[in-house]
Amino acid sequence: MLRLIGQRLLAMVPLLLIVSVLTFSFTALLPSDPVDLIIGDRGSEEQYQMIRERLGLNEPFVTRYVTWLGQAVQGDLGTSFFNSVRVTDAVMLRMPATLSLTFASVLISVVVGLGAGVAAALRPRSWIDRLATVGATIGQAVPNFWFGLILASVFAVSLRWFPATGYVRLAEDPAGWLRSITLPALALGLSTSAAIARQVRSAMVGVLQQDYIRAARAQGLPARRVIFRHALKNALVPVVTVLSFQITVLLGGALIVEQVFAINGIGSLAVAAVRQQDIPMIQGIVLVLVLVVMAVQLATDVLYGLINPKARPA
């Protein structure tokens, strides 16, 4: 297992390098001169040159990249163009909200997806199967932010069970955190729940027809045990694959759902940074998001190895 983790970590290095080159070079494509944006048109030529100098914009591209990368490796993603806020601090401050939302929706997706998928697979063609299948198909067609609006309008505005906006930090008030995260996570988790339900159903239907399930039953093991131990562990394999692929979808979706619930996460930071063309901020956000994606994919790889012995390196 350690070897697998080591291999995966090693494989991440080139990918991260490419992402860093990509994010660093796309900013060179930005149409406007960041210095113009910073000083507006009130600045003199001297001021202009001074700011360019301070931001290191007069250095050649490669020098700038190497400097930036060298600092990034040490956890310093630079400073915003528009104030003295350090990008690392800003991203780390916003990350908990986005990660809370993302992982809460992963949890919801797994629970709902597994539940619906297993229930459907156990009784193919029953009403519960049809309900789950129809639900999953519709679930994948519903825009997460619209679902969020509907949830907010019903459960927050009308019923007042949950807050309509805002994010409470976990350390501050765990119960408040749970309440603040519930509706957004439900909205975000819908389509992933649907994807997992579909995957679990088809995997379970396949697994339940396997000889080893029949063999386990033939040994007189209780049906419940056979389904939830023997079948589910095998059906989980594709679920883990789906999750590792869905994590980018969920993180991306979180950026939009955050706006519905006015959560101060990476989403509003990213939109503001893009509007201001705050280059270091955009670079930092993209890089950190990719790191999160990679960490999750590493975790799912490990998980995959745990539940699927065949995937382990010999």
Add this chain to the structure above:
Amino acid sequence: MKLSHVRPSTLAVVIPSVAVLATLLICALFAEWLAPYDPLQQNLMDMLQGPSAEHWLGTDDLGRDVLSRMIHGSRIAVIAAAEATGLAVLIGVPVGLFIGYRGGWWDWVTMRLVEAIVSIPGIMVAIVIIAILGTGLHRAMFALGILYSTAFLRLARSVVLTEREEVYVRSARVIGASPSRILVRHIFLNIAPPLIVQVTLTVGAVLLAEAGLSFIGIGVQPPQASWGTMLNTAAAYMELNAFLAVPPGLAIVATVLSVNLLGDVLRDSIGRGIRLPEATPVHVPASAPARSRSSEPMTPRADDALLVDGLTVTVSPKGGQPVPVVTDMSFRIGRGETLGLVGESGSGKTVTGLALMGLIGAGGRIAGGRVLLDGTDLLSLPASGLEAARGSDIAMVFQDPTTSLNPAFTVGSQIAEVLRVKQGLSRRAARDRTVELIDRVGIPRPAERADAYPHELSGGMAQRIAIARALSCGPKLLIADEPTTALDVTVQQEILDLFRDLQDDFGMAMLFVTHDLAVAADICDRIAVMYCGEIVETASVDRLFSHPRHPYTSGLLSAMPHGASGTPPLPVIPGTVPPPGSWPPGCRFASRCAHADAACAAPVPLTTAEVPGQQVRCVHAAALTLEAAQ
């Protein structure tokens, strides 16, 4: 795909989906004529109204007609989907084709770039591209086009990689066609089906992404009416008029749903070839299952380990009448005795084994009969009683050891689990017993092997494990369903020897299901020959081989390979086995039997032949002279 091949449930999906998309297209094309109002015509005094006769879907924050904006919004949706998907195809496919064909550095560099882009959340990629290009419908769709082109790129590349190894491409290259012509003529044809499927997936994704980007204000810009911008407005006025969010939301859901559903249907029909019929079409005459019992009931005897009496099993195909697959099944196995159940595939022998365990799959049903295990009727037991009996009193070994062991658990844990559940052993005791059992079935270094996963063992080894598991609770009856068929010839004999050895040791009765008379002869005391769901002859091994009384048995014996000479079996029985549901009411072998006559048209019971213990189901049994084994 011909319409006649499409199942009604597929049509139920296709028709509404096509209807939704057609409506969308019509709205997009004829928005000016269909919309009751100008979508930008405001009436500030009539703002935020609910649905009314004048405004079917109400009015928005500037008193504009929501229905008209919806209709004009469908045009945006169509343009958005067409632009982004078209661009994705136009960028992705040629690049994918090129790098797939060229390979080398081009391929390596491009694929690393694609991996990098794919590892960034898609919306973030779109946001960044929009930062460069600016907002607005066309620019946002350009961003999405670039984003989704990676999917087409990978698809095109993988198709090229597969196809360019195909012989015809190579031959075309030899003839001297230019690489581009090879690409165009050969590869492009093969790319069409997955491409169409990917296009439907992309269209759905684009519609959702466009709505999302417009919602956060960096996609389509007001006053242009897109469903996403309408939702953006609705979000601001949620507390004043929540209904505003409903029409655009539903429109997005309906459109994406229709596209996705059509995509599913397309994927099913062209992705995996033409849809296969769900089951062999079986037209069952209503009278067919009538004959369920024709032989004399059997009487239990004290030395019976198992008595099966008049067992009938039916299977209901989807939406059809139940079809009998096993009928009038009666046999007995004495304590410590081995009965071979021999027949061709489809004769119902495996179903019989599963029926004894109460494990016939969904749609199967035991329609009658008794199964007495040590005097207890298993069929009359409640589900829990049957479950308790399985493993403890009656166990089964399956044909393919590599699939009958769960790949996700170590083999040891699979045996130990049975011991702990069935016998209540502690974790440690179960482990010790497991190692003992693994040792007993002849596997060296048992403690080490207990921790192996099934895929780490050879087939023979795995089957030994399966046998150890089956015997772990000391059952009275072991059903072995073709336990050697999936194994190498050299291993087969070892496993048969193991069965014999274990039977001496454990003293259980065995039902040995096989299609191979030679194997049966090796291990069994008696043999029951099955044909079309019923036993046609039962006798001791010697008697059966020397004096077969049923023409089918005789035919099987003739088809056996001759000793060690390895001569292939001779196809001496003409015709094919009729499938369940098309069995004649009389002798089921009659259509292939050289001796058949009018008397064979009536149901035939299993009757005792001249020697006790030999039973045969043939009206002419006494009169025929049949070929015996050589």
Add this chain to the structure above:
Amino acid sequence: MTFAIRKLAYSTFAAAALFVLPATADPAGTFRFAEQAKLITMDPHNHSGGGFSYLRPVYESLFDRNPDGDIVPVLADSYQVDGRTVTITLKPGITFSDGTDLTADLAARNLNRVIELGVNAGVKLAEKAEATGPDQITLTLKSPDPSIIDALSGTAGMMVSAAALDDPALDRNPVGTGPYVYSPEESREGELRVYTPAPGYRDPEAQGLARIEISEIPDNTARLNALKTGQVDLAIFLSSPQAAIVDRTPGLKLLRQPGGTTYHLSVLDREGTQVPAFADPRVRMAMNYAIDREAFSKAVEFGLSTPATQPYAEGLWAYDPALEGRYAYDLDKAKALMQEAGYAEGFEFTMPSIPIFASRLEAVAGFLKEINVTMNIQTVEPGTLARRSRTTDFPATNLVWNNAIDPKFVTTYYVAEDAVFNPFRIKPDPKLTELSEAGLAIADEAGRAPIYREMLGRLAEESYMIFITTTPILFGASDAVATNETVQFRPGTDTPYFAGIRLGN
């Protein structure tokens, strides 16, 4: 010309503004305020507008306005204006929260920094400042400026400690002379700013709060919810559906403060370089007549604003009652004018927009459509609208006019040939220039008012500034805060006076 010396001897204007204070002096309670603007910088001299509240607990200006709208000295003790020379005497013994003293040298350094940075339009006419005595600075102007003291009552007059001026991260580490200090440790970037009482502040009575929290909540609904759920006690609102909801929510009050902002269009290309029709005043008048301001303020601004045809609202000294109703909605007249000008078939132009203006512009586009004028809306990045309006990228623009600023800025912003928002460099009517100059030459409002009324009247005839509505400054407040008499608002700005607020009984 010499102005009378006004010796004003309040200890602090805030104390003067307050009513009877409870005897208890210990700071108590947390006052939670919600800003709609995000904090860009806490460097007052680089501050370009929006979110002044973040600065107010920490910084004090040389002058301030009291709740009645009068200018009162704060860090200054007195001032004297003599033509181009402004002499300011500092109040003795002022210390910064870092313990250092406010000296005349440092005050001059602060003012020179403001002038050099050039961010603050209010000191455009200032040339340099120098210390001319232990407690005295002299500010030299390029030309007389009757509103210079007004400018020094805002961010331009805020004094920053010497150490903080040298700190490159001044934008997040403010050090001022105010009653509270900023606590970066407890604050969360982009979410919450926390302030605690400044140790050794000269007037402990003004430090009534143990803690001030200013939340950054740009989302209208979120700000409303924060107010509803009691997460904040007071919140700024723009005219929005959410402000209308505050108005009708039990337990909350919508406070309308005098002053406010006047939303207007401005035709930039009035010689018709890009859009020939704009050269014809009749077309511009037609556009002015085509807008139904009553409907606009009722629908787009939820009845929270009032129709406007001039830059000042009723009650302000530059307001001209004669201009009231000058461009009352008259579609027939508008169509007739278009016909007369030869544009009955209409024309097309593009207008820049930012998200908060989107619904206003959508409504304007709807009105103009009635006279066949097609107005395309192009969204630009928020924060860049003013900048883009200084270029010839667009033939027209839309902005808000702050009623609190001096009418002289009408000229410097819109009218003069080198005005900020005159990118096509169009020479104004000589009479307008003449009136502008006359307005600068007189110091007192009563004398200036008729001059500016005449100027605004002439502007209305040219009709290139199309004023639409004036929105008062709106605050949503909990009932407790709405009835708390220690909570006072600075006229014409969207900030309460944090000094002097007390919570509880």
